[in-house]
Amino acid sequence: MTSIARRNIWLAAAGALALTQFSASAAQATDYNVGPIQITAPWARATPKGASTGAAYMTITNTGKTPDKVSCVSSDASAECQIHTMVTSNGVMQMRPVEGGLEIKPGETVTLKPGGLHVMLVNLKHPLEQGKTVKATLKFDAAGSVDVDYPVAAIGAAAPGVPAGGGTMQMQGGGGMQMQGGGMQMNKP
Numbered sequence: 001m002t003s004i005a006r007r008n009i010w011l012a013a014a015g016a017l018a019l020t021q022f023s024a025s026a027a028q029a030t031d032y033n034v035g036p037i038q039i040t041a042p043w044a045r046a047t048p049k050g051a052s053t054g055a056a057y058m059t060i061t062n063t064g065k066t067p068d069k070v071s072c073v074s075s076d077a078s079a080e081c082q083i084h085t086m087v088t089s090n091g092v093m094q095m096r097p098v099e100g101g102l103e104i105k106p107g108e109t110v111t112l113k114p115g116g117l118h119v120m121l122v123n124l125k126h127p128l129e130q131g132k133t134v135k136a137t138l139k140f141d142a143a144g145s146v147d148v149d150y151p152v153a154a155i156g157a158a159a160p161g162v163p164a165g166g167g168t169m170q171m172q173g174g175g176g177m178q179m180q181g182g183g184m185q186m187n188k189p
Contacts, residue, residue, distance in 0.1 A: 029151050035143030036064030037104070044121075044150040045114075045157055046130040054078065054128045056119040056136060056150040059111045062104040068142045069101030072119050075136040079123035086116055095120065101141065114158070119150075128152045 032039040037060060044056040054077065062068055072081035082097045102117065104110055112118050119136060121128070128134055134150045 030149060032146050032148055034140060034146040035068075037062055037068060037070075037140055037143045037146075039138070039146065039148060042148050042150045043157075044128055044134050044152045046152050046155045047124065047128045048155065049127050051127060052122070052124055054121040054124055054134070055114070056121065056134060057112045057114065058119075058148065058150070059109060060104055061109040062106055064143075065106050066142065067103050067105045068140045069103050070138055070140050071101040073137050073139045073145070075119075075121050075134060077125055077128060077134045078121035079125065080121075081136055082120045082122060083112075084118055084120040130154050 029040075029042050032042075040059045040061070042056065042058040044054060047054045060070065070083065072083055075081040083102045084095045085098050087094055087096055097120070098117070102110065110117065121134070121136075130152055132152050134152060135147055136150065137145055137147050139145045
């Protein structure tokens with residue numbers, strides 16, 4: 001067997017293992033209900049040692065008749081947690097806290113995912129480790145509070161339902177940016 005064939009077999013096995021581990025983590029996710037609010041598919045990404053921030057994701061649906069706002073009030077893995085959005089300002093993509101809480105309108109489903117809205121875990125107490133779980137307390141203005149467990153997937157894992165390693169974020173000349181999934185690529189102008 002040639003070294004190229006051995007390398008290709010190794011890469012295929014490593015990819016299959018990573019996909020299996022991510023699927024197992026995603027399968028362990030629990031759905032949550034608090035009043036008319038449904039939280040589904042919570043998950044977080046592992047972080048490298050020394051990282052000061054991490055991110056968690058989920059889908060939130062408001063089945064009620066009135067809007068509600070959600071904020072992250074605490075996490076067992078970080079000193080602070082916030083709901084963040086990604087905005088482009090002067091051609092530069094930046095993360096910003098959602099001030100006053102994220103509104104979920106009646107009948108609306110909002111997905112927090114890589115490259116968009118997300119729970120930002122600030123000043124991590126320890127790295128987020130694949131296969132473990134992070135707990136965060138979410139507070140809804142009307143529905144109340146709920147503790148959510150976020151199974152931790154691999155560093156760079158794609159969202160549940162998206163193939164592992166799928167998607168990129170690209171920065172193109174002139175400050176334009178295109179995002180899809182979990183990777184990042186920048187091209188010089």
